[in-house]
Amino acid sequence: MNIYHFLSKTNSYYLILPNLALNLVKFNSDYERKSIMNITELPNVFKAALPILNKINKVGYEAYFVGGCVRDLLLNRHIHDIDIATSAYPEEIKQIFEKTIDTGIKHGTVTVLYEGQSYEITTFRTESGYQDYRRPDKVTFVQNLSEDLKRRDFTINALAMDAEGKIIDHFYGLNDLVVHNIKAVGKAENRFHEDALRMMRAVRFMSQLGFELDLDTKKAIFDNHELLSKISIERIRDEFVKMGVGKSSKRAFEVFLDTELYNEVPYLEHKKEQLSVFSKLNFSPVTEETFWATIIILLKLPNNEIAKFMRAWKNSNAMEHCVYDIVTFFDLLSYRIPSNYELFSTNLDTIMQTLDLSNILGQPVNSQAIIDRYEALPLKNESELVIDGNYLLKKGIPAGPRIGELLIEIKKAILERKLENNISAIDVFLNNK
Numbered sequence: 001m002n003i004y005h006f007l008s009k010t011n012s013y014y015l016i017l018p019n020l021a022l023n024l025v026k027f028n029s030d031y032e033r034k035s036i037m038n039i040t041e042l043p044n045v046f047k048a049a050l051p052i053l054n055k056i057n058k059v060g061y062e063a064y065f066v067g068g069c070v071r072d073l074l075l076n077r078h079i080h081d082i083d084i085a086t087s088a089y090p091e092e093i094k095q096i097f098e099k100t101i102d103t104g105i106k107h108g109t110v111t112v113l114y115e116g117q118s119y120e121i122t123t124f125r126t127e128s129g130y131q132d133y134r135r136p137d138k139v140t141f142v143q144n145l146s147e148d149l150k151r152r153d154f155t156i157n158a159l160a161m162d163a164e165g166k167i168i169d170h171f172y173g174l175n176d177l178v179v180h181n182i183k184a185v186g187k188a189e190n191r192f193h194e195d196a197l198r199m200m201r202a203v204r205f206m207s208q209l210g211f212e213l214d215l216d217t218k219k220a221i222f223d224n225h226e227l228l229s230k231i232s233i234e235r236i237r238d239e240f241v242k243m244g245v246g247k248s249s250k251r252a253f254e255v256f257l258d259t260e261l262y263n264e265v266p267y268l269e270h271k272k273e274q275l276s277v278f279s280k281l282n283f284s285p286v287t288e289e290t291f292w293a294t295i296i297i298l299l300k301l302p303n304n305e306i307a308k309f310m311r312a313w314k315n316s317n318a319m320e321h322c323v324y325d326i327v328t329f330f331d332l333l334s335y336r337i338p339s340n341y342e343l344f345s346t347n348l349d350t351i352m353q354t355l356d357l358s359n360i361l362g363q364p365v366n367s368q369a370i371i372d373r374y375e376a377l378p379l380k381n382e383s384e385l386v387i388d389g390n391y392l393l394k395k396g397i398p399a400g401p402r403i404g405e406l407l408i409e410i411k412k413a414i415l416e417r418k419l420e421n422n423i424s425a426i427d428v429f430l431n432n433k
């Protein structure tokens with residue numbers, strides 16, 4: 001459910017957050033904007049983390065929930081990790097909590113394990129340097145939250161919430177949540193010079209949240225898109241995939257093309273024309289596998305280029321093989337009906353994903369007919385065959401390639417219902433060879 005907003009003539013506005021029990025809030029001035037917004041009924045993930053803030057507060061330090069978790073709370077989205085920012089130094093955090101891990105002590109981050117959950121607690125900090133456009137040369141701890149929020153990427157990610165549920169919003173992030181706007185904190189160019197990956201995060205959030213990109217922020221991405229080449233492919237890939245499977249991927253993909261980010265990533269350079277079809281597709285991918293397969297098909301990559309493409313994007317072998325199977329099965333489906341043996345040789349997940357892909361690409365096949373045929377196959381996997389290679393050896397077939405060939409012949413005959421899957425029928429079949 002979304003946040004609704006009403007703008008009145010006096011320029012005050014209300015937020016109604018349907019699932020958060022409060023939740024009618026009125027802001028009349030900057031003072032109120034920063035202080036009135038208060039979440040009264042926290043979801044359980046936050047309730048479980050509250051003792052952490054309280055323990056830190058008790059020894060005299062400030063502590064807040066920050067970043068993505070606050071954004072997702074206000075958008076009523078699933079919260080997958082809770083990040084905490086504090087005025088305490090890492091060493092002090094380690095004294096307060098029994099179980100901690102030095103995750104990134106140099107950057108001020110300690111992981112606290114509490115009641116079976118883990119929380120990243122980071123000391124308020126600013127960063128400086130960024131000679132390489134991806135990592136700060138120097139991290140400086142600062143005393144107040146405001147300084148910490150200032151170096152964050154987007155206004156909707158620069159929100160904090162204290163232990164009372166009070167939302168702290170120094171950069172009009174609440175307003176941007178309401179008007180669905182991805183906007184850099186402060187001067188966009190500076191934020192992208194600090195970490196060029198943020199340009200990909202912008203289009204990723206557009207896709208996941210269904211938000212638009214602020215025009216100045218968009219221009220800054222266009223002007224700085226070449227900096228993306230400084231970022232590791234793995235990090236770009238993770239954002240690219242999140243963009244590709246998000247609910248508004250078509251719109252986000254359009255902006256990915258408009259801003260020229262596509263020119264900085266493997267295999268997509270100069271492919272705007274082919275890639276622009278993505279935004280015109282009937283449906284959009286919901287799995288990572290079908291997203292990659294969609295891109296490969298739009299690029300019209302020949303089969304022998306698929307592995308190279310997947311490796312250039314630093315995908316795992318498992319992902320590479322899955323996508324290869326989907327694309328080859330899709331090719332097959334687009335020019336003929338698969339045989340029973342071909343259905344048997346393709347696993348059900350690949351078949352289902354390929355049927356989705358066919359719909360995405362506007363080449364629908366009779367999915368139900370294919371699923372029905374798969375369901376009715378006399379053999380669904382190798383282990384259901386009553387004989388194996390050893391059985392053929394015992395029957396006097398000499399070891400060698402003939403064994404494998406015969407097994408295929410037997411499976412084909414069973415799948416085409418010319419042979420029963422039982423020992424006596426198979427013996428007769430072998431005697432007639």
Ligand SMILES: Nc1ccn([C@@H]2O[C@H](COP(=O)(O)OP(=O)(O)OP(=O)(O)O)[C@@H](O)[C@H]2O)c(=O)n1
Nearest residue numbers: 067068069083151152153154157158195197198
């Ligand atoms: N390049 C980045 C990455 C992160 N952040 C800040 O760190 C927070 C946490 O980062 P991360 O967990 O990577 O992203 P989230 O915004 O939480 O999104 P996700 O839902 O993917 O976790 C962000 O909200 C943002 O305030 C940032 O400013 N710049």
Ligand SMILES: [Mg+2]
Nearest residue numbers: 067068069081
């Ligand atoms: Mg996060």
